[in-house]
Amino acid sequence: MLQIDHHGAVQVLTLNRPQARNAIDHGLYMAIADALTSATNDDTVNAVVVTGAGSTFCAGQDLQEMAAMASGGVSFAGGHGFPRMMDILESFPKPLLAAVNGAAAGIGLTMLLHFDIVFVGQSARLRVPFSELGVPPEAASSALLPERVGWQKAAELLFTSSWMSAEEAVQYRLALRLFADDVLQEETLKMALHIASFSGSATRTTKELLLAARADVSTAARKREDAAFSALFRSRRGLDEV
Numbered sequence: 001m002l003q004i005d006h007h008g009a010v011q012v013l014t015l016n017r018p019q020a021r022n023a024i025d026h027g028l029y030m031a032i033a034d035a036l037t038s039a040t041n042d043d044t045v046n047a048v049v050v051t052g053a054g055s056t057f058c059a060g061q062d063l064q065e066m067a068a069m070a071s072g073g074v075s076f077a078g079g080h081g082f083p084r085m086m087d088i089l090e091s092f093p094k095p096l097l098a099a100v101n102g103a104a105a106g107i108g109l110t111m112l113l114h115f116d117i118v119f120v121g122q123s124a125r126l127r128v129p130f131s132e133l134g135v136p137p138e139a140a141s142s143a144l145l146p147e148r149v150g151w152q153k154a155a156e157l158l159f160t161s162s163w164m165s166a167e168e169a170v171q172y173r174l175a176l177r178l179f180a181d182d183v184l185q186e187e188t189l190k191m192a193l194h195i196a197s198f199s200g201s202a203t204r205t206t207k208e209l210l211l212a213a214r215a216d217v218s219t220a221a222r223k224r225e226d227a228a229f230s231a232l233f234r235s236r237r238g239l240d241e242v
Contacts, residue, residue, distance in 0.1 A: 060106025
């Protein structure tokens with residue numbers, strides 16, 4: 001489900017649910033949260049890279065699980081793993097890089113707003129399908145997406161659920177650089193190893209200062225989005241019970 005590899009002071013996390021195009025369910029959310037928490041406390045890890053197995057980075061949230069949750073057909077002791085992953089992702093104190101190979105939809109895109117450096121492969125395609133699915137934005141994307149790409153482009157992406165190409169991802173600052181698919185992993189790891197070669201305490205201090213500058217914005221946006229999701233789920237359950 002989550003493959004963890006170490007390359008010197010770099011930890012590589014590979015989303016590995018090929019049967020679901022690396023869509024994230026409760027178990028994978030928890031695994032990512034556990035891995036990032038472990039990396040936070042591991043002094044031998046100076047940077048983390050996240051990528052996807054196969055030809056897809058992440059197809060978004062597991063829609064079957066989401067539908068079951070909305071109908072009240074499934075629940076999780078201690079709560080769902082999504083907020084737990086978001087809590088650590090939002091505050092992760094070390095350099096965090098992504099190698100986006102193939103499609104990145106929903107949380108596959110919105111999580112990238114919390115990464116420090118994003119590289120995309122030529123085949124990468126990104127979108128936020130919330131309007132199409134009839135759900136509100138997530139992961140503070142209602143605030144961080146317009147901050148990153150501009151209000152009008154964010155509105156287009158959020159209102160139309162349209163795809164963004166790898167070239168557009170770089171143009172609109174969702175990604176820093178574009179590489180051929182066959183060198184994407186190599187180039188991302190090369191950057192991570194370069195960053196990890198410096199003092200871990202220095203990069204950690206820099207990351208904490210960067211996070212502090214936008215912490216209130218991100219946290220407040222997540223609270224508003226979570227409230228909107230809760231209201232939507234309550235209304236859908238009420239309709240099902242009528």
